[in-house]
Amino acid sequence: MAEAFIELDRVEKVFEVRRRAGFLRRERRQVRAVDSLSFTVARGEMVGYIGPNGAGKSTTVKMLTGILTPSAGRLRVAGIDPSRERTRLAHRMGVVFGQRTTLWWDLPLIDSYRLMHRMYRIPDARYRENLDRLVELLGLGELLDVPVRQLSLGQRMRGDIAAALLHDPEVLYLDEPTIGLDVISRTRVRDFLRQVNAERATTVLLTTHDLQDIEQLCSRVMVIDHGRLVYDGALAGLHEVGESERTLVVDLERELPPIEAPAPARVVRVVGPRQWLAFPASESAAGLVARIAARYPLVDLSVREPDIEAVIAKMLHGTEGTPEPPPDRDASPVPESS
């Protein structure tokens, strides 16, 4: 394996949570958000980091960016201890949150970039070169003079990604970078990320609920649950472990008894003329569709990919359905998107 860029060695984070347990009585409770977490990410790797809400993803990213100090264990990014040298590390990392923007809302996009130029002390020549390149790759040319509030979600997202990359960060933390985007914007963002990773050897840690993001971008996936790493390897392996299933939704001309599908495909739900069939994610849908079309009056159909939650839930609990919600984390002024 190449040079390790991110290193975690038995990292723990324990929060002390106080909660009201009656009038004037408060109860102290320890929440172990991250528990003995160890992994390394090599320079230039692109890794998917997934897990149910409250699993500890955000806590990990906060420790990697230095705004949280680990309770125990050793953590290094580019050889730096993030919590001790947060500002120094900030110059070398980029952060993008799909649901939050770092752009200046009321001003033209270019004004936010000029601010980044100063904030990250980017040398003038490199700033111009990077800006030109990002504007071209992300198609921002027409948008530079448009106030950010007038941008569509997809445009704003591309604007945010450019803002995070102007200072040539060595590592990029992405949190749901394609959430809410249409298919075209999504593809464009993914293509761009792949290119940045390939050309600049930028290390990327991607947190997402969109399985396609991971499928198209990451050769490696880490799954975290209850603060522990429960899977680290290729995405295909995750499917195998989780035995995930896709869903074929068919609309028939009229109400009919459940379709007799070839095993292991099976009908899981019937509502009027609409039927849902589950089949292994590793198999092609074509054969199944052809057989149904040949024997039933088919009006319409669609295929649904398994979502990450379902895959993980199967892997963790060996059952279908959504994972149990995480324990209540006390009222928080900082709503978490993990």
Add this chain to the structure above:
Amino acid sequence: MGAWRVYPAVAAGSFRRYATYRAATAAGVFTNTVFGLILVYTYLALWEARPGLGGYDQAQAVTYVWLGQALLAMLAVQGGGFESELMERIRTGEIAVDLYRPVDPQWWWLAHDMGRAVFQLLGRGVVPFLFGALFFPAALPGEAAVWGAFLVSLLLAMLVSFAIRYLFALSVFWLLDSQGVAQAVMVTGVFCSGMTLPLNAFPGGLGEVVRALPWAAQLQVPADVLMGETAAPAAYLFQAAWAVALLAAGRLVQSAATRRVVVQGG
């Protein structure tokens, strides 16, 4: 290239941003002028009945009104400066994004508020002030040095105003209620700054207290510097002492608040 250069860029951006709200600026100028008129006639009647109230003659009282209207937006006496945005970011959790930047939050928001203040002074202050000086008796100095001393006092007033609102805004980390805090900013600001009545005219013990509070550094002190009611060095000392104390308190609360954000994460 120095790290500080980001702050002038922030101030310039903030200035431009407020400059884009033209209709709001025009409406603000109109409102300040109308309120100025109402207050001026009230003060004229009051000073008619109580000549020399607070040590002011009628012209000084009128000048005080127009000064108050001119500086109301700049000093964000009623709120509506950077703090509404900061409180909103704290409430929604967007504040976490700010911590990923290689900047100091207090300096960042100070630069932000300075850009806004300079715009509000020019965009909203000048017109009501000139209107008042043209159509009503005015007690304005002739020497440029006094105007210079007034501007220095105004800068210090701005720092105190920022420092007060920064503390209010950070309280949202604990109170989790930005609306109530915004109300508190407004009520304390309007009353304690002397927006309704010069603090010099407040009676007895109450007067002693409000004149010693930091809000006095916002409007009362610069007004007295401009109208020659107080010596500039004493005024600067009072303002600078509050500015330093409150900014230092802001830094302390900021580090406690940062730890808190960090703890709230999941």
